[in-house]
Amino acid sequence: MREDRGSHEATNIWSGILNVRSSIRCVGLCIALCGLAGPAAGDASDEQGRTITVATWGGPYERSQVKAYFEPFTKATDIRVRTVRYEGGLSELRQQLGTGEITWDVVDMTMADNRAACRQGLLEPIDHAILLPGTDGVPADEDFLDGALTECGVSQIVYAMVTAFNRDAFPGERPARIEDIFDVKRFPGKRALQKAPAANLEWALVSYGVPREDLYELLSTERGLRLAFRKLDRIRDHVIWWTSIDEPVDLLVSGKVAIASQFNGRLFDAAVVHGHPIEIIWDAQLYEFGTWGVTRGSPRRKEALEFIRFATGTGPLADQAGYISYGPTRHSSTRLVSTHAEIGVDMRPHLPTSSANFRTAILKDTEWYASLHDRIVARFDAWLGQSETNHTDQATTDAVAEGQDDRSD
Amino acid sequence: MDTLSDTLSRIVSIALLGAVTGALASLAAIGFVELIAALNDWLFISPRSRFMVDNARWLVVATVGVPAAGGLIVGIIHRYNPDRRSHGPPDIIQAVQGLEPRIPLRSGFLSAMASMVSLGAGASVGQYGPLTHLGATLGSLVAGCARNTRWMVTVGVGCGVAAAISTAFNAPIAGIVFAHEVILRHYSLRAFAPITVAATVGYVLANMVFERPPLFRLETVDASSAPEFVGFVAIGVCGALVAVVYMRAILCSARLARKVPVPDFLKPMLAGAALGLAALWIPDVLGLGKETLRFAVIDQAFGAGELLVLVVAKILATAMCLGFGFAGGVFSPALLIGVLFGALAGNGAEVILGELHSEIAVYAICGMVAVTSAVIGAPLTTILIVFELTRNYDLATAAMVSVVFSNLVSYRIFGRSLFDVQLRMRGFDLADGRHKAILDQRLVEDYVSLDYTALSPDAPLDEAKSRLLEADRHEGYVVDANGIYLGTVTLAELELSPAGDARGPKVTVGQLARPEPLILTAKTTVWHAMEQMGDFVGESIPVLEAGGDGRLLGVVFEATVVKAYLDTTNRIRKEENAGG
Numbered sequence: 004m005r006e007d008r009g010s011h012e013a014t015n016i017w018s019g020i021l022n023v024r025s026s027i028r029c030v031g032l033c034i035a036l037c038g039l040a041g042p043a044a045g046d047a048s049d050e051q052g053r054t055i056t057v058a059t060w061g062g063p064y065e066r067s068q069v070k071a072y073f074e075p076f077t078k079a080t081d082i083r084v085r086t087v088r089y090e091g092g093l094s095e096l097r098q099q100l101g102t103g104e105i106t107w108d109v110v111d112m113t114m115a116d117n118r119a120a121c122r123q124g125l126l127e128p129i130d131h132a133i134l135l136p137g138t139d140g141v142p143a144d145e146d147f148l149d150g151a152l153t154e155c156g157v158s159q160i161v162y163a164m165v166t167a168f169n170r171d172a173f174p175g176e177r178p179a180r181i182e183d184i185f186d187v188k189r190f191p192g193k194r195a196l197q198k199a200p201a202a203n204l205e206w207a208l209v210s211y212g213v214p215r216e217d218l219y220e221l222l223s224t225e226r227g228l229r230l231a232f233r234k235l236d237r238i239r240d241h242v243i244w245w246t247s248i249d250e251p252v253d254l255l256v257s258g259k260v261a262i263a264s265q266f267n268g269r270l271f272d273a274a275v276v277h278g279h280p281i282e283i284i285w286d287a288q289l290y291e292f293g294t295w296g297v298t299r300g301s302p303r304r305k306e307a308l309e310f311i312r313f314a315t316g317t318g319p320l321a322d323q324a325g326y327i328s329y330g331p332t333r334h335s336s337t338r339l340v341s342t343h344a345e346i347g348v349d350m351r352p353h354l355p356t357s358s359a360n361f362r363t364a365i366l367k368d369t370e371w372y373a374s375l376h377d378r379i380v381a382r383f384d385a386w387l388g389q390s391e392t393n394h395t396d397q398a399t400t401d402a403v404a405e406g407q408d409d410r411s412d
Numbered sequence: 413m414d415t416l417s418d419t420l421s422r423i424v425s426i427a428l429l430g431a432v433t434g435a436l437a438s439l440a441a442i443g444f445v446e447l448i449a450a451l452n453d454w455l456f457i458s459p460r461s462r463f464m465v466d467n468a469r470w471l472v473v474a475t476v477g478v479p480a481a482g483g484l485i486v487g488i489i490h491r492y493n494p495d496r497r498s499h500g501p502p503d504i505i506q507a508v509q510g511l512e513p514r515i516p517l518r519s520g521f522l523s524a525m526a527s528m529v530s531l532g533a534g535a536s537v538g539q540y541g542p543l544t545h546l547g548a549t550l551g552s553l554v555a556g557c558a559r560n561t562r563w564m565v566t567v568g569v570g571c572g573v574a575a576a577i578s579t580a581f582n583a584p585i586a587g588i589v590f591a592h593e594v595i596l597r598h599y600s601l602r603a604f605a606p607i608t609v610a611a612t613v614g615y616v617l618a619n620m621v622f623e624r625p626p627l628f629r630l631e632t633v634d635a636s637s638a639p640e641f642v643g644f645v646a647i648g649v650c651g652a653l654v655a656v657v658y659m660r661a662i663l664c665s666a667r668l669a670r671k672v673p674v675p676d677f678l679k680p681m682l683a684g685a686a687l688g689l690a691a692l693w694i695p696d697v698l699g700l701g702k703e704t705l706r707f708a709v710i711d712q713a714f715g716a717g718e719l720l721v722l723v724v725a726k727i728l729a730t731a732m733c734l735g736f737g738f739a740g741g742v743f744s745p746a747l748l749i750g751v752l753f754g755a756l757a758g759n760g761a762e763v764i765l766g767e768l769h770s771e772i773a774v775y776a777i778c779g780m781v782a783v784t785s786a787v788i789g790a791p792l793t794t795i796l797i798v799f800e801l802t803r804n805y806d807l808a809t810a811a812m813v814s815v816v817f818s819n820l821v822s823y824r825i826f827g828r829s830l831f832d833v834q835l836r837m838r839g840f841d842l843a844d845g846r847h848k849a850i851l852d853q854r855l856v857e858d859y860v861s862l863d864y865t866a867l868s869p870d871a872p873l874d875e876a877k878s879r880l881l882e883a884d885r886h887e888g889y890v891v892d893a894n895g896i897y898l899g900t901v902t903l904a905e906l907e908l909s910p911a912g913d914a915r916g917p918k919v920t921v922g923q924l925a926r927p928e929p930l931i932l933t934a935k936t937t938v939w940h941a942m943e944q945m946g947d948f949v950g951e952s953i954p955v956l957e958a959g960g961d962g963r964l965l966g967v968v969f970e971a972t973v974v975k976a977y978l979d980t981t982n983r984i985r986k987e988e989n990a991g992g
Contacts, residue, residue: 211710214629217703223463224695224703230713374464 053082055306058089059111067326068111070344072314075322079313082306091116096125096298107298108307114158114292115369121155127297128154133308137335138317146317148356150366151292151332157315158292160323161330163267163355163364164202165288170280172261181287181363182210184262185234187241192261195254198244200383201372202264202289205365207234209287219368232386244387255281271328271353276346285360291367292332330356425558426602430571430609433554437547437575438614442622444528444543445580448700451532455482457699475698476688482533483684486739487677489526496676498523498739500541501594501788502831504548504569506840508595510850511983513566514556520549526739530680534699536687536729540580541741547576548595551610563987567603570596571610577793578614582626583800587611590793594831597846598988627747628706630773630802640770643761644778644810647754648817651782654753655822658727658746659787659830663837665735676737683736687729696722697729701748708751709773719756723749742830746787747780754779770810777807778814785815786822789829847981851939856932859976860955860966866891869898869922876921877906887951889964890925897954897964899925933958934965938976945970 057073059065065086073084089095089110099105112120120126131152134143144152151158166184168177178190184206196203204222208231213221221227243260245251251263252273267283274281295315297307313319320331321339328350331337337356342349351357355364372379452458456465456474465471490496499519507513527542548569555568570591578587588611592599618624669679691698704722707713714722730745758775777798785794795815799808827833832842835849842849867876867888880888880903890898901924909924930948932941935958945953952967 211712213706213710216625216629217706220458220460220703221706223458223460224707226707226713227703230710233712371460375466378466 053306054085055082055108055303055310056085056087056106057109057111057310058087058095058107060090061088064327067323068314070326071319071323072310075319076310076313080309082309084310093120093123093125096120097123100125100299103300105298105301108301108303109310110296110298111159112156112294112296113369114153114156114294115373117153117156117294117296118369119373120296121153125299126155127299127301127304129157129297129308129311131157133312135312135316137333138339139335141335146333146335148292148332148334151294153294156292156294156296157311158294158332159315159320160293161290161332161355162293163288163290163330164197164264164367165267165270165283165285165355166206166262166264167255167270167274167281167283168262169255169258169260170282171258177282178262178284179286181206181284183284185210185238187238190262193241193243193254193259194238195243195245195251195260195263197251197264198246198387200379201367203235204228204231204379204383205289205367206287207231209365210234215287215363215365218365219371223371228382235386252279252281255279267353267355268328275328275348275353283360285355286363288355288360288364289367290330290355290364291369293329324350324354328353330354330361332356426564426567426606427609429555429558429564429568430606431613433547433551433568433571433606434575434578434610434613435617436550436554437572437610438579438617440546440550441543441576441579441614442618442624444524444546445539445624447528448531448539451528452534452699455533457532457534459695459703462695472692475691475695476685479534479684479688479691479698480681481684482529482535483680483682483736483738484678485529485533486526486535486680487737489522489529490680490737490739491677493519493522493526495519497737498526498542500545500741502834502838504545504573504595505597505831505842506835506838507548508566508569509597509842509846510840510853511562511980511987513552513562513569515545515549515552515569517549517553520545520552523739524549527741530733530738530740531700533684534687534691535680535684535733535738535740536697536699536701536726536745537733537738537740538742538744538746539700539740540577540743542739543576543580543741544573544590547572547574551575566596566987567606570603570607574607574611575614578611579618579624581797581801582615582619582624583797584608584611584615586793586796586800587614589796590790593790593792594788594829597842600988626801628709628801630709630777630804630807637770639765640761640774641810641813643757643765643775644813645817647757647775647778648782648814649821650757651750651753651779651814652786652818652821652825654723654749655746655783655786655818656826658730658749658783659742659826659833661727661731662734662742662830663833665731667735669736672736680733680737683732683738687733690725690729694722694725697725700744701726705748705751708748708755709776711772714752714755716756716759719752719759723752723756726752742787743784746784750780750783751776752779753783774807774810777802778811781811782814782818786818786826787830789819789832791815791819846984847977848939850980850984851942851977852937854938854976854980855934856936856938856941856955856968856973857934857958857965859938859968859972860934861952861968861972862966864889864952864967866964867901867921868892869925870920871922873906873909873919873921873924876901877903880906885951888921889954889967890921891964895963897927897931897956897962898922899927900954901925928954931956932968935959938973941968941973942977945973 059068077083087107091113093116096110099107131144134157136142137146172192173190176189178184183190184194205218208218208222208227209215211230222231243254251265252269254260255263256273256279270281270283273279295311297304301307317333317335317339320333320336324331324340325342325344340350340354355361453461455478456462456471457478462471490498504515507515524542524546530537531539551568551572552565555565558564573595574587574591577590578584588608591607596603672679674682687697696704726745726749754776755772757779758772761775781794781798785791795808795812798811835842839852840849841852865879865883865885865888867890869890869892876888886903888901890901892898901921905924909919928950930944930953932953932955934955948970952969954967955965957963957965
């Protein structure tokens with residue numbers, strides 16, 4: 004049950020990252036997508052087994068998948084892809100396995116959800132030997148990033164929580180390393196941080212010089228937590244805690260804060276697509292995986308695995324990064340990423356996985372959070388409660404970003 | 413052609429000995445360490461697994477119960493070990509130095525099992541001692557299968573030890589040096605090659621195949637300023653004192669444990685329960701303390717008072733666990749005690765010198781190597797471990813200063829290492845060289861000859877004289893009906909005495925006999941006999957039963973003792989210079 008709550012939290016953020024359109028425009032896109040998927044759905048009744056159903060997240064994210072994965076896959080194999088909307092969590096999978104009517108074949112999940120679903124027997128184990136080697140001949144298990152392959156999952160994208168600053172706030176020296184966000188003397192100004200333990204605890208401890216490999220082991224001790232909170236204490240009077248994913252960019256752009264934490268895709272959108280003077284501090288980015296899983300007992304298991312094998316090849320993974328600034332999970336794909344398919348910007352410097360950005364990246368330990376989600380949140384809230392009541396201007400909306408995103412494609 | 417193929421087969425077999433032993437010892441070491449980590453996770457010893465437990469009461473039960481249960485199992489395993497205890501580095505040293513290098517399989521594997529349970533259940537003991545012993549056991553086994561000569565087995569043991577250290581620390585050169593510095597204690601070109609092969613195989617497996625994490629990671633450390641080197645000397649000297657306290661505490665605790673009126677197999681359980689209770693207040697005493705070690709190189713992680721408490725607590729916990737029969741090494745706790753002491757010294761230096769040029773990590777590492785090198789008596793190895801782990805020349809240089817001063821001091825006030833002192837307490841003293849230690853193990857009774865003339869005390873002098881002349885001997889031993897030695901008579905004395913005078917009272921050999929100035933007992937060691945023989949002039953030396961009422965066992969000839977001495981030194985010279 005605890006995992007469920009953990010995955011729910013992750014789900015909310017996830018849908019927040021991906022669902023970056025206004026709800027009205029989203030409906031419009033859904034109609035467009037239904038148009039695209041319509042014939043496929045029609046064929047499904049005629050040609051059973053040659054159409055697979057992929058549950059994914061809609062929006063420009065899904066569009067990037069259509070372009071990079073689904074269309075080339077259908078072209079190559081004649082297997083069509085029907086998409087259905089997925090909002091995260093395990094409830095639909097549980098329901099389908101409960102009734103025996105399995106309609107989803109492939110599900111695009113957060114790593115945390117994927118792990119939880121795997122443990123609960125909702126997903127098929129995936130033999131990683133089916134995966135294609137990189138185009139450079141490197142075997143798949145070496146070509147994928149560490150942690151990208153799990154018992155029931157093959158990860159396809161990397162997204163990261165990072166810090167960013169408004170260039171206008173720092174006319175002189177600019178923050179470049181994660182410890183700089185805790186140094187209000189050298190880098191004055193308000194900080195917008197997520198009102199959650201994730202990322203804040205990691206960054207606080209890493210700023211002491213704790214090696215990232217040891218991070219969660221040390222955060223598992225009272226001493227580690229105490230140190231992390233002690234570091235956060237130093238900036239607590241300068242923090243505006245955000246709870247809605249829409250806030251940080253607004254706060255940064257409006258100049259209400261000088262530094263903010265946010266997912267890298269949103270920051271790319273604000274800085275590159277909209278030209279705001281925002282710069283990402285890639286140091287100590289906290290990255291996570293988006294992961295494919297196959298529903299247990301899917302009658303189209305063979306096709307589903309064929310799809311995953313195709314879609315996680317070097318080429319498709321590299322292509323997707325031409326539509327959205329999430330990093331491919333293969334080293335060989337990262338090297339092939341070129342320009343944005345529509346705005347023509349070189350995408351490489353904007354991916355969490357590009358070598359310069361990835362050097363000090365921290366893999367978010369989803370197991371750790373899944374195992375003690377409530378308690379770590381309680382600890383964080385208790386620490387927050389010790390502060391004065393001058394942080395009441397925080398937004399209190401739900402983390403699900405149903406809000407107003409003005410991102411255009 | 414024969415000699416060529418012979419040479420080839422020797423080269424191949426020695427290289428293979430290194431490679432096979434290296435691979436086996438390294439895999440065993442990796443498996444051992446992994447299994448301990450897994451046990452620590454399952455049994456709520458590792459901080460991460462403890463952190464995941466939601467139920468505080470259950471955590472208390474586990475904290476006390478797991479080490480206690482582990483102690484009970486260790487106690488039971490020890491009942492099956494021939495000498496009722498687990499073996500470790502001192503036993504390897506004794507085997508190799510004593511010219512009987514074969515490590516018994518049974519005690520080798522039972523010791524590994526007992527250490528595994530001890531470490532898995534969170535006892536405050538080390539893992540490197542058991543790892544080297546396991547490596548040595550495997551090396552001895554492989555060499556025994558290949559060509560069962562003493563020299564091959566010695567090299568096999570060295571290979572196993574080197575591979576284990578190389579794997580455990582990701583430090584191949586330190587592994588090679590450790591095998592020479594601590595185990596073999598000499599350098600020979602022929603042993604160096606296979607040991608290097610083994611250490612390299614261990615390193616490749618650990619680092620490239622299994623990608624084992626290093627003991628600790630350091631962010632870049634700045635070079636130290638000149639005045640701080642004085643501080644590193646002081647850390648060396650004080651570190652030696654800490655090490656001596658630690659080693660004495662271990663020896664003391666063992667003595668104390670012998671006095672506790674509880675069956676031996678229950679003693680580790682008592683220690684486990686006590687350790688668990690202590691861990692409720694100071695969880696850092698539990699297990700290997702990897703996390704504590706990693707915090708110690710981080711600035712601001714501890715206050716000075718906290719460091720002091722932890723140093724004392726860890727010394728007490730380790731002494732208690734080892735003294736009361738948990739199986740395990742002394743090295744890992746020494747690392748932790750040393751690193752905490754070093755951090756404490758860094759705090760002190762900050763007070764004295766003001767703003768430090770070096771980070772606290774430099775002081776912590778210096779403290780760590782100062783304490784550990786004094787405990788294991790291996791200055792070169794510890795310097796190399798630092799160098800290979802951090803690849804930082806400045807840090808290794810600073811550490812070197814602390815190491816040598818620590819060894820200088822601890823050698824004077826304690827001894828070469830804890831291992832050597834433990835061996836000395838068992839009667840195997842390497843302080844005056846290997847030949848003395850070996851000859852100290854050999855007893856005169858093995859060289860006793862029955863080639864002597866026994867005379868009854870009431871035998872007349874004439875008879876005695878004729879019997880000696882008949883046997884072509886100069887000395888006769890006067891022994892009563894019960895075999896008790898009464899004295900010696902020489903042919904010259906018999907000649908001079910007026911025994912031939914039939915008118916006077918009859919003189920017997922019993923009256924004439926005088927005890928020899930040098931009498932040995934069966935349990936006299938060859939070394940002791942050698943020392944006493946310096947002023948001896950005579951044909952042979954009487955040997956009496958040990959502790960008895962003086963029954964004559966036989967005699968030894970001076971030449972036999974000298975030959976035993978020469979044989980031993982020759983064997984040592986042969987092994988250390990040429991090999992066989």
